[in-house]
Amino acid sequence: MDLIFVGFLAVLALGIGLYAVSIPQGGRAWWALAGAIVALVIAGALTSQSRTGTICLDLAELAGVALVWSHATREAVAAARAYLYSILPAIACMLIAFALMGSGGSRPGPAVESLVVCLVIVGFALKLGLIPFYFWLPAVAAAAAPMTTALIVSVVDIATFAELAAMRQASPWIFTEHTAVWMVIALLSMFGGALLALAQTELKRMLAFSTIADLGFLLLGLVAGGPAGLSGAWIGALSHALSKVILFGAVGLAEARIGRTVTLDTSGLGARLPLASAAFIVGALSFIGVPPGFGFVGYWRIYSAATQLGGLALIGALLVVAGLDLLCYARAIHRTWLGPPQLAVAGASPWLAPGVLTVLAVVTVLLGCYPSVLTQAVVPGLLAMAQ
C-alpha cells in the first residue's frame, strides 16, 4: 500500500515537474527545493511509522517553507513566515506528544493523556491548516506560484495526512477515546472551509479554503474508522491530491497567459484556454465528489462511514457541505471559465502544461469509471488494518 501511495505521489510530482518545465515556477532554488521535498516525502512514506519517517516529513514541511520563500516577493515572504510560524510549533507539539507517549505510541496515564491528544490535534491541525489553525494555507496559495502550492497541498499535506492515518492505526485510542473532539475539528474545517471558500473572489484563495473543507471530510473518514472510513480517507486523500494539482495547474496556466490574477470577474477563459478550462471543470467536479470523477470513490465510503457513525444527521451535515462546495465551484466554473471571453491571452500557447493537465484529468475520470484498478490493491490492506 505504501508503494502505491509513493507511486501515486511520484506521478503527481512528475506532472508538477513537467508543468514547471513548460511554465517556469521559479529558478534553480525552486527546482532544488521541489526536488528535495519530493525526495523527503517519498523517503518519509517508505519509512512511515518510524522516527525517520517523521523527521523526513518535518524536513519536507520546512523545505516547503523555503520553497514559498524562494519566490522572494513581499507577499511570498510574509506567507512563508506564516507557514514557518505554524510548522515550528506543530513540530514542537508532535515532539512533546511522542516523548510523552513513549516508543510504540502506547497509551499514557490518564494525567497526561489529555495533553497528548491535545498536542496531536494541534500539531496536525497546524500542519494541515485545519480550522481554527488555518492561517498559513490561504496566504501561501495566494502568494506562491501555483505549482508551489500544488506541491505543498498535494504532496506534503497528503503525506502528513498519511502520517495521521498511520497514527490512527498505531495508536487508535487517540481517536476512539476522543471521537467527539476530532469530529468537532472535522466539522469546523468542513463548514468553515466551505463557507470561507464561498466568500472568496480570487480563485487561488478559494482553492485553498476548499482544501481545508476537504481535509475535514478526510479527517471525518479517519475518525469514523472501520473499513469504509479508513479506505475512504485514504482514497479520498489520493483523489484530493490529484484534483488539486489539476485545479491549481489550470488557474496557474490561465494566470500565465492573461498576466493577472484569476478572479470571479475573469469571464470566458474557456474560449481562450479550452484545455485548461476542461481540466478545471473535470478537477472541480471530481473534487466535490460528482461521479464519474475519482473523488466519488473516496466520498461514498466516507458518506457510508459517516452514516454508520452519526446516522442521517451526520450524512446530512456532510451533504450540506458538499452542497456548499458545489455552489462554490459551480460559481467559479461559470464566472471564470464559461461565458463570453473578456480578456486576450498573450504569447504562444505552451503545449506541455495543458498536456499534463489533460492527462491528469483523463486519469481522474478513468479512476472514477473503474476504481477497482486502484482500490483492489489498496482496500484489502486497509481492511486488515481496520481489523
Place this chain on the structure above:
Amino acid sequence: MINPVFVPTSILFAGALLQIVLAGTLSRAAKGWLAFLIATIALLAVLAMMPAVIRGDILTATWFNWDTGIPLAYHVDGLSILFMLLGTGMGSAILLYSVGYMEEETEGITRFYVLMLLFIGGFVMLVCAANLLLVYFAWELIGLCSYFLVGFWYKQRAAADGSRKVLIITHLAGYGLLAASMLIYIRTGTFLWTDPAVATAFSSGIALLMIVAAMAKSVMYPLHTWIPEAMNAPTPVSALLHSACYVKAGAYLIARMYSFGPWHVAVGNGLLVIGCVTMLVGVVFAMAQTDLKRLLAFHTVSQLGYVVTGLALGTSLGVAAGLFYAASHALFKGTLFMCAGAVQRATGTRDITKLGGLCSRMPVTTYVWLAAAASIVGVPLTNGFVAKWLLFNAALDANQAVVVVVAWAVSLITTFSFLKATVSVFYGIPSHTLRAEEIHEAAPSVQIGMGITGALCLVFGFAPQLLIQPVIEPAVRSLGFGGQIGMTWLGVLTDFGSIGVTVGAAAGLVLAALFGVGAYHLVRAPVAAHAVAVFSGGEALPDDDTLGAVDFAEMADEAFEPVFALDPDRVLFPIWREIRDGAIRVRWFATAWLERLPWVTALVSAAVLFVAVSLL
C-alpha cells in the same frame, strides 16, 4: 463474451469512445450517421431482449467489480425494457434528426455526439443497474451529460447560466438518492436493491429522500425551474432531455420504488398532490410563454405531472397509465421539440410573436407538429388520448375523482396553449420579417427523424395494444402488480368495468360534437372579407392590427397573475443570497478576528481543545 444485458450500454459507451478516436477523420455528417448507427444497434440489442422479458423472465448478470465489493450487476425486467426502449428508440430518432440539424455547427460536433451517446448509455445503465451505488453513478452521469449539453454553446452567457442551474438543482436534489442508498446500505449491508432485505429497510423516510431526487429530475413543482433555462441548448438536446433520457429518470425511480418495498399510503397521497399541483402550475406557466421552446418546456412540467400522478395511484391500472403516459410523452414531446428546432433553424427565431404562416413553407413540419400537438392535447386517435383515457379510468378506479377533474382541466388549458402556438407559428399571416426571408422545409434527415416519432404517436393512438401488451404489461408485472390491461383499438378498455365508461364517454363526445356543429350553424357570424386572427372572436380588426400570441400571453398573464407568485425561484434565489451573505459574514469574522491575531487564536483554540479533550 459479454452477457447480452450489457450489450446496449457497452455499445453506447464504446461508440462514444469511437467518436473521440475518429474525431479527426470524419466529417460532421459522418459523425452524426455514426452516432445514429450506434444508437440503432443499441436499440436492436434491446429489442433482442424483449421476447424473454415478455415471457416474464428477468435477465440478470454480473460483469466485474466496479469498485471493491461493488459489482456491476444488472437486473433487466419489464420496467427496464420499457425505459431502455425509450432511451435508445428516442435517442436513435433524435440522432438521425441531428445529422441534418447539427451540420451547420462549426465547432464542438465531436463533443456533442460523444455526450449524446454517453447520455443515452448512462440512462440505459440507470434503468438496468441492480446496485444502488451504480444507480446513483448513472443518475449523476446523465446529470453531467445534460449539464455539458445544455451548456454546449458555453460562450453564450444564457447557455452557461442555464447549465449552471441544471447542475445545481438536479445535483443537490440527487443527494436524496445518495443518502437513501447509504441508509439502505447501513441497514442491510448491501447496495443491491434486488436483495430481499431491502424491503425491510425501505422506510417512508428513505422513500421521501428518493422522491426529492426524482422530483428534480422529473421537473416536479417546486424543483422544476431549471428546465426553462435549459432551452438554450441545441434542439436535439432539448428533445432528448425532455422526451427520454432525463426527465424520465425520475419517473423510472418512482416506478422502481415499488420494487424496493411497500409504500406508506401517505407517501402515495403526497406524490399525488405533487403530481396534480405540477400539472396545474406547469400548464399555467406555459400559457404565458411566447418562446416556443420555453412553452414546450413548461408543458413538459405539466405532462410529467400526469405521469407521476398515474404512478402515485398505486394500482396496477394507475401504474400502467403512468408508464403508458411516460412512453407517449416521450414520443409527442420529442416530436414537438424536433419540429420547434426545425422552425428555429429555418427562421432563425423561436419567438412565436415573430412567426406565422409557416404551413405553406414547411408543410411536412406542420403536419408532424399537428400530429404531436393533437397527441399532447389528447385528441382521439393519438397516443396522448389513450394515455389520458387510461389515467382517467385509473383515477376513477382508485376513487380519486379529484385527479380526474384536475387532469381534465389541465387538458383543456393545454388545448388553448397549443391552439395559440400552432396558429401563431404555422397559420395566419407571416410576420413582416418572415415575409422577406426565404424559408425552406427542414433537411431530409430532420424530417425523417421527427416523422418517425410523429407517426408513432398516431400508430399507438390507433392501436395502443401494440405498446400495452408487449411493453407496458410486463413493466407493470415486474413491479409486483397483477392483472391484465385489456385494451383494444383506439384505447378502448375491455375490462376493469370500464366498457360502460367508454361507451358513455363516446356517446357524450358525439353529442358534444353535434351540439357544437349545431350551435355554430345557428349563431355563426358573417364571414369577414379578409383573414381574421383566431382570437378576435370572429370580429374583423382594423387592417393594421392583428391579434397574436402576445395578446393571448398578456391575457394569460393577467388572468393567472396570482399563480405566477408560486414561482419557486422567488424563494430559491433569496436562499442563495442568504448563503452567500452568510459566507461573507464568516469571512469578515475570520479576517477581523481570527487572522488579525493568529497567535492569540491558536493559543485560545488550543486551550479550549485541551479543556474539551479533558472533559469529553
